[in-house]
Amino acid sequence: MTATPSAPAPRVLSIAGTDPTGGAGHAADLKSVAAMGGYGLSVITAVVAQNTQGVVAVHTPPVTVLRAQLDAVAEDVELDAVKVGMLGSVDVIETVGRWLAAGRAPVVVIDPVMVATAGGRLLDPDAEDALRGILHHADLITPNLPELAVLAERPVATTWDEALEQGRAVAETFGTRVLVKGGHLCGDSTPDALVVPGHPEPVAQYSGDRVPTRNTHGTGCSLSSAVATVVARTGDWAEGIGTARSWLRGALRAADSLHVGHGNGPVHHMHHVQDLVADPAFVAAACAEPDDAARAAGAPGPAGPASGTPRDGAAPAAAPAAASGSPEPGADGHGGAGERFTDELWRDCREIRERIAELPFVTGLGDGTLERDAFEWYLDQDMQYLDAYSRALALLAAAAPEDTTREFFATAAAAVVTGESALHRARLGERDPEPPSGTTGAYVDFLLARTGQDGFAVGAAAVLPCYWLYAHVGSELTARARAAGLQGHPFADWLETYDDPEFRAATETVRDVVDRAAARADSATRDAMRRAFLRACRLELEFFAQTAHDAAHEPGAAPGGHAGGTP
Ligand SMILES: Nc1ncnc2c1ncn2[C@@H]1O[C@H](COP(=O)(O)OP(=O)(O)O)[C@@H](O)[C@H]1O
Numbered sequence: 001m002t003a004t005p006s007a008p009a010p011r012v013l014s015i016a017g018t019d020p021t022g023g024a025g026h027a028a029d030l031k032s033v034a035a036m037g038g039y040g041l042s043v044i045t046a047v048v049a050q051n052t053q054g055v056v057a058v059h060t061p062p063v064t065v066l067r068a069q070l071d072a073v074a075e076d077v078e079l080d081a082v083k084v085g086m087l088g089s090v091d092v093i094e095t096v097g098r099w100l101a102a103g104r105a106p107v108v109v110i111d112p113v114m115v116a117t118a119g120g121r122l123l124d125p126d127a128e129d130a131l132r133g134i135l136h137h138a139d140l141i142t143p144n145l146p147e148l149a150v151l152a153e154r155p156v157a158t159t160w161d162e163a164l165e166q167g168r169a170v171a172e173t174f175g176t177r178v179l180v181k182g183g184h185l186c187g188d189s190t191p192d193a194l195v196v197p198g199h200p201e202p203v204a205q206y207s208g209d210r211v212p213t214r215n216t217h218g219t220g221c222s223l224s225s226a227v228a229t230v231v232a233r234t235g236d237w238a239e240g241i242g243t244a245r246s247w248l249r250g251a252l253r254a255a256d257s258l259h260v261g262h263g264n265g266p267v268h269h270m271h272h273v274q275d276l277v278a279d280p281a282f283v284a285a286a287c288a289e290p291d292d293a294a295r296a297a298g299a300p301g302p303a304g305p306a307s308g309t310p311r312d313g314a315a316p317a318a319a320p321a322a323a324s325g326s327p328e329p330g331a332d333g334h335g336g337a338g339e340r341f342t343d344e345l346w347r348d349c350r351e352i353r354e355r356i357a358e359l360p361f362v363t364g365l366g367d368g369t370l371e372r373d374a375f376e377w378y379l380d381q382d383m384q385y386l387d388a389y390s391r392a393l394a395l396l397a398a399a400a401p402e403d404t405t406r407e408f409f410a411t412a413a414a415a416v417v418t419g420e421s422a423l424h425r426a427r428l429g430e431r432d433p434e435p436p437s438g439t440t441g442a443y444v445d446f447l448l449a450r451t452g453q454d455g456f457a458v459g460a461a462a463v464l465p466c467y468w469l470y471a472h473v474g475s476e477l478t479a480r481a482r483a484a485g486l487q488g489h490p491f492a493d494w495l496e497t498y499d500d501p502e503f504r505a506a507t508e509t510v511r512d513v514v515d516r517a518a519a520r521a522d523s524a525t526r527d528a529m530r531r532a533f534l535r536a537c538r539l540e541l542e543f544f545a546q547t548a549h550d551a552a553h554e555p556g557a558a559p560g561g562h563a564g565g566t567p
Pocket residue numbers: 117143144145181182183184190191192208209210211212213216218219220221223245248249252
């Protein structure tokens with residue numbers, strides 16, 4: 001959370017029909033693009049009178065108006081991705097097809113919308129062939145099962161195996177990636193899979209229990225535009241679909257809280273920021289002017305060192321609150337209602353924790369199905385991370401306000417070098433290390449900057465996620481692996497290290513340290529601690545998420561650049 005975003009927002013154009021209830025079509029696209037950190041643009045193909053109970057009427061403006069909209073955007077804006085939804089008629093399809101043929105954006109996702117799930121056709125029956133004729137412009141198509149069946153010219157799949165088979169056939173016929181979606185299958189699970197021409201097996205599979213809600217209106221529109229946005233930023237299809245899917249599952253889980261309409265209501269696109277934006281302190285910190293943000297992080301302001309920013313150990317117990325409006329915690333770091341500062345941090349990172357738990361790397365680690373190469377690549381990156389992490393802990397030891405804390409961090413720094421790194425080395429042998437990936441490098445730079453430059457309190461908040469999220473992930477995975485039988489589990493020693501009672505005790509110590517530092521800090525410093533903690537949580541997520549892809553395809557490479565990095 002900084003006033004200036006670190007990466008530019010991808011510019012994602014939605015070409016779609018309308019939905020006045022805001023759950024599907026262009027409204028869902030724009031919300032999903034924004035939810036994934038993109039900038040949404042919109043060209044309307046059809047004005048649809050519909051609600052959560054079905055489609056009432058469709059009006060298609062003249063295609064000259066459509067073409068004028070498309071050209072107006074293209075002449076003025078460089079696009080990073082295009083997502084195509086409802087097209088409706090042959091004329092509209094041909095107009096969009098001709099426009100796409102000029103190579104408008106590096107990422108093109110086509111959701112071949114045919115029928116609204118709540119009822120009502122969104123594609124003329126005679127337009128199916130025309131739709132087939134533009135699919136080769138897509139980098140990914142995202143049909144639901146009935147749409148997949150039309151494209152495969154087969155009956156609608158009733159099993160996941162049939163769906164995958166149809167996905168393979170469609171990928172080969174149209175020469176493009178297909179996201180096979182299990183949302184329309186009967187049963188308790190909703191698998192998805194990425195199928196790529198020339199690959200007999202899916203290159204990525206995603207599993208998950210069906211979220212028990214009838215409010216699923218617009219899931220297909222939302223997923224496809226979220227994928228387009230994430231891939232425009234990262235270039236990684238397999239991971240991008242995983243990220244978009246985790247977010248959509250959160251949106252489905254929060255859907256029942258919205259109360260929109262009497263039929264199949266929409267999903268909650270902004271569920272992941274709902275609690276944050278309700279907190280005026282978050283909004284103030286997120287929208288702070290650059291100078292305020294720098295002061296909050298303890299950097300000298302334009303008038304020299306920030307004399308009003310107390311440093312650890314020297315700060316008065318009740319420093320005057322800065323303008324951010326954050327509540328003052330009590331002397332033990334507990335908030336007025338008895339809540340610890342770190343309880344608040346844990347709540348704020350709930351979404352990130354859920355996304356970590358659903359990553360294919362993490363689930364594969366737990367059930368032992370993770371590819372050995374992927375694990376070894378992860379260990380390699382982790383070893384390089386731990387090298388810098390031990391230095392960050394040593395910096396904290398040097399800055400620690402109390403002797404016990406100094407001793408704790410100094411011992412921890414040494415233990416990282418001798419203990420965890422040794423476990424990694426034992427697994428990797430004498431193999432030459434891969435270069436650090438972009439994510440590893442970013443995490444390492446972040447940690448060394450926060451612990452080296454921003455004072456003890458912010459530095460301690462920055463290292464806490466490495467303890468806490470690992471202890472959390474480790475104990476959940478180990479519990480699952482134990483239930484299935486740890487004997488013979490290929491990653492048992494790794495799991496046990498992070499589920500170790502000593503590691504959990506160390507995590508509790510760091511929490512206490514952070515709570516005490518928060519109690520001594522003024523409110524601007526506490527805001528900087530929150531930012532450092534959440535940024536580190538996001539980097540933990542990215543660190544886990546990078547693994548499966550980079551190990552398999554581009555060892556050591558930063559997962560950056562534009563589309564085309566993965567199959
Ligand atoms: N109840 C649900 N719980 C979890 N995921 C779901 C649920 N319904 C749909 N999905 C997911 O939503 C996405 C869109 O799926 P689907 O419903 O098949 O498409 P469409 O909205 O185009 O008909 C897929 O990732 C699917 O797995």
